[in-house]
Amino acid sequence: MLSPSDILLIPFDDWVNTLVRDILVPNFRPFFRALQVPVTSVLNALDAFLQFVPMLVTTAVLALIAWRTVGRSMALFTLIALVFIDMIGLWPETMTTLSMILTSVLFCTIIGIPLGILAAGSNKLWAVTRPILDIMQTIPSFVYLVPIVMLFGVGMVPGIIATIIFALPPIIRLTNLGIRNVRGDLIEAAEAFGSTRWQILWEVQFPLALRTIMAGLNQTLMLSLSMVVIAALIGAGGLGLVVYTGLGRLDVGGATAGGVGIVLLAIILDRITQALGEQSGVRTPSLRQTLVSLFRARRAPTGETRETGS
Amino acid sequence: MQAKLNVRDVYKIFGEPTHDALERLKRGETKEQILEETGQVVGVQDASFDVEEARIFVVMGLSGSGKSTLVRMLNGLIKPTAGHILIEGDDVATCSAEKLRAIRRNKIAMVFQHFALFPHKTIAENVAYGLKIKGMGAAERRKQALAALDQVGLASWADSYPSELSGGMQQRVGLARALATDPQILLMDEPFSALDPLIRREMQEELLNLQKTLKKTIIFITHDLNEALILGDRIAIMKDGRFVQVGTAQEIVAHPADEYVSAFVADIDRGRVFTASHVANEPAAVQLSASAEEALRAMEELNRNALYVLDGEKIAGVVTYQDLSAAVRENGKGGGLAMVLLTEYPTAAEGAHLQDLYGLASTGLPIAVIDREGRLTGIVEPEAVFAQLSGEDRPQANGERDAEAATSDTRETGGAHAQPL
Numbered sequence: 001m002l003s004p005s006d007i008l009l010i011p012f013d014d015w016v017n018t019l020v021r022d023i024l025v026p027n028f029r030p031f032f033r034a035l036q037v038p039v040t041s042v043l044n045a046l047d048a049f050l051q052f053v054p055m056l057v058t059t060a061v062l063a064l065i066a067w068r069t070v071g072r073s074m075a076l077f078t079l080i081a082l083v084f085i086d087m088i089g090l091w092p093e094t095m096t097t098l099s100m101i102l103t104s105v106l107f108c109t110i111i112g113i114p115l116g117i118l119a120a121g122s123n124k125l126w127a128v129t130r131p132i133l134d135i136m137q138t139i140p141s142f143v144y145l146v147p148i149v150m151l152f153g154v155g156m157v158p159g160i161i162a163t164i165i166f167a168l169p170p171i172i173r174l175t176n177l178g179i180r181n182v183r184g185d186l187i188e189a190a191e192a193f194g195s196t197r198w199q200i201l202w203e204v205q206f207p208l209a210l211r212t213i214m215a216g217l218n219q220t221l222m223l224s225l226s227m228v229v230i231a232a233l234i235g236a237g238g239l240g241l242v243v244y245t246g247l248g249r250l251d252v253g254g255a256t257a258g259g260v261g262i263v264l265l266a267i268i269l270d271r272i273t274q275a276l277g278e279q280s281g282v283r284t285p286s287l288r289q290t291l292v293s294l295f296r297a298r299r300a301p302t303g304e305t306r307e308t309g310s
Numbered sequence: 311m312q313a314k315l316n317v318r319d320v321y322k323i324f325g326e327p328t329h330d331a332l333e334r335l336k337r338g339e340t341k342e343q344i345l346e347e348t349g350q351v352v353g354v355q356d357a358s359f360d361v362e363e364a365r366i367f368v369v370m371g372l373s374g375s376g377k378s379t380l381v382r383m384l385n386g387l388i389k390p391t392a393g394h395i396l397i398e399g400d401d402v403a404t405c406s407a408e409k410l411r412a413i414r415r416n417k418i419a420m421v422f423q424h425f426a427l428f429p430h431k432t433i434a435e436n437v438a439y440g441l442k443i444k445g446m447g448a449a450e451r452r453k454q455a456l457a458a459l460d461q462v463g464l465a466s467w468a469d470s471y472p473s474e475l476s477g478g479m480q481q482r483v484g485l486a487r488a489l490a491t492d493p494q495i496l497l498m499d500e501p502f503s504a505l506d507p508l509i510r511r512e513m514q515e516e517l518l519n520l521q522k523t524l525k526k527t528i529i530f531i532t533h534d535l536n537e538a539l540i541l542g543d544r545i546a547i548m549k550d551g552r553f554v555q556v557g558t559a560q561e562i563v564a565h566p567a568d569e570y571v572s573a574f575v576a577d578i579d580r581g582r583v584f585t586a587s588h589v590a591n592e593p594a595a596v597q598l599s600a601s602a603e604e605a606l607r608a609m610e611e612l613n614r615n616a617l618y619v620l621d622g623e624k625i626a627g628v629v630t631y632q633d634l635s636a637a638v639r640e641n642g643k644g645g646g647l648a649m650v651l652l653t654e655y656p657t658a659a660e661g662a663h664l665q666d667l668y669g670l671a672s673t674g675l676p677i678a679v680i681d682r683e684g685r686l687t688g689i690v691e692p693e694a695v696f697a698q699l700s701g702e703d704r705p706q707a708n709g710e711r712d713a714e715a716a717t718s719d720t721r722e723t724g725g726a727h728a729q730p731l
Contacts, residue, residue, distance in 0.1 A: 183426075185422055185423075185424055185426040186426050186428060188382075188387060188422070188426065189420070189422055189426035189428075190428075190439070190443075191387060191414075192385055192387060192414060192419070192420040192497075193414060193415065193419065193420075193439055193440040193443050193487075193491070194411045194412070194413075194414035194415035194416075194440070194443055194444070195443050196411065199443055203428075203439070203442070203443075204428060207430045208428075208429070208430055
């Protein structure tokens with residue numbers, strides 16, 4: 001049976017090899033090295049800070065945040081989960097993972113939100129951005145792990161850069177979606193009162209899109225967590241490394257301990273960011289407001305007649 | 311009166327390029343032809359009008375007639391393809407973005423059909439939006455916002471959110487937001503269309519009441535002719551992007567320009583359009599000192615059943631032919647008018663709408679139209695009220711304006727009305 005490959009065999013892998021090894025690596029390595037500098041400094045500062053703060057203080061602060069944003073039961077869960085992590089001897093690794101995740105989420109936010117806003121304002125830019133995001137989300141992360149090592153070397157920071165590539169799409173997508181979904185007549189109203197573009201963005205679009213953007217942030221955070229083990233393959237530390245080492249040594253217990261740590265951290269961060277998202281953006285009336293509005297509605301008929309009578 | 315807003319030869323064509331379509335329009339091709347041949351949509355064609363200060367100009371049209379496009383061109387939300395829109399001499403159609411922003415901030419504000427309140431801001435913050443955009447400090451803008459809210463009777467809701475308010479209240483907030491920046495011109499894009507009929511009536515009255523003190527120049531868009539007739543000092547009827555007729559409520563109802571307008575006018579409430587002075591006769595009356603015979607003769611000459619009796623300038627009362635002739639038969643010719651004088655008589659102000667005269671007309675006595683000083687300025691025969699309602703202009707009614715045209719109209723529209731009614 002004739003197949004097209006009998007006629008022409010495209011050496012695609014050779015092309016890519018040439019591109020990366022012979023063009024990118026020798027010529028642009030300093031550039032990529034320079035790119036790491038901000039990531040390195042943020043990561044180091046965060047890691048140093050989280051390792052320095054005593055375990056009990058960090059636990060108390062996280063439990064307090066969980067209490068304020070989600071509720072009492074979540075605060076209790078946070079408390080127990082973090083104490084458990086400490087008891088299984090993984091506290092320093094957990095803090096390293098936390099600082100890695102926070103760093104990658106921070107950079108995803110810094111890159112993603114402005115890009116999402118720009119994409120929302122221009123159909124052309126979105127048409128270009130969209131397929132790139134599709135590729136970023138579907139390409140297996142192992143594929144870009146090798147060129148990342150070649151360009152950035154091994155260690156924590158290349159791991160974070162791989163994480164950023166993997167976790168960036170949702171926040172861009174959802175920022176774009178949130179901004180685009182702001183009701184047209186609200187933009188028109190803002191414009192009719194003489195708002196500048198910045199004022200429209202800041203006063204109307206961004207606050208109304210915030211709920212969707214927060215959902216994107218939550219997704220980005222979750223994806224970052226899921227990269228922890230893969231990033232460990234190229235030298236990132238933390239809980240991912242615990243799992244990876246366990247895997248290498250067929251140490252079921254060690255790998256499970258690391259895995260449990262990741263899951264617990266994931267639950268805590270997920271619940272907190274979800275609750276933050278629900279609080280922001282378009283207001284959903286809380287219980288208090290519902291009660292207040294009920295009370296007002298009952299009062300309203302008399303109020304109406306008084307107003308119209310005058 | 312000075313014109314606040316001048317609109318001259320404004321066209322709007324959607325789709326690029328527009329030159330070709332514009333040429334075709336000016337050559338007299340229709341909207342449909344142009345859409346078919348060039349794929350471009352004609353929004354507004356050849357609109358020209360002036361709105362004088364403190365007047366309400368209503369643009370009435372069905373959906374797709376271009377009225378929303380027109381109003382959006384007035385504050386530059388949509389840029390006209392051709393023409394000029396002058397607000398106190400500044401051309402909104404051609405001025406710089408910065409100038410346009412200054413005009414929007416200071417001179418012209420807008421009220422939207424679906425209220426367009428910002429759901430994440432409190433009522434007071436919504437009302438203060440225009441002030442915040444201008445850079446006013448927080449304390450002062452709250453003060454002004456509360457004052458604007460007070461005008462619409464919602465000051466106590468300042469710290470609620472829009473979702474907690476009913477539709478009618480939300481639109482009052484929309485109005486307050488537009489009033490807060492103290493603009494001279496108010497654009498209202500179907501502001502009451504999304505409200506239920508009762509609230510709509512209430513809002514219309516409130517707007518008219520507010521307008522008495524505010525004296526804004528208002529451009530009001532609606533698809534409801536009744537609303538247009540109630541609110542408008544002048545009304546433009548729009549169809550396919552062009553003005554079919556521009557005039558006062560009475561002009562439009564009495565003399566519709568074409569079949570399209572007559573079709574609208576056919577089922578509007580004429581009782582709310584025409585006033586007592588439109589159907590009043592000249593104030594024929596006799597003095598109290600006149601004899602019964604003179605009064606009877608006057609009634610026979612005027613062909614009326616009753617006559618007003620004046621005591622100098624003042625109205626003394628009314629005498630009916632029946633009472634007077636009976637009195638003459640019984641008492642001989644000597645008796646004066648005073649013995650059969652009815653001192654209870656119906657009166658109406660000159661500006662009273664016909665709908666307010668129905669009850670008065672049912673007394674059977676002619677209605678005295680009086681001015682502010684209580685002087686008799688006209689007389690409305692009960693039949694005249696109903697003749698006007700049925701759409702028939704009576705030649706002898708106070709229509710000195712082209713009595714001939716009115717009679718020819720009567721024949722035409724009379725026939726047209728006989729069937730649907």
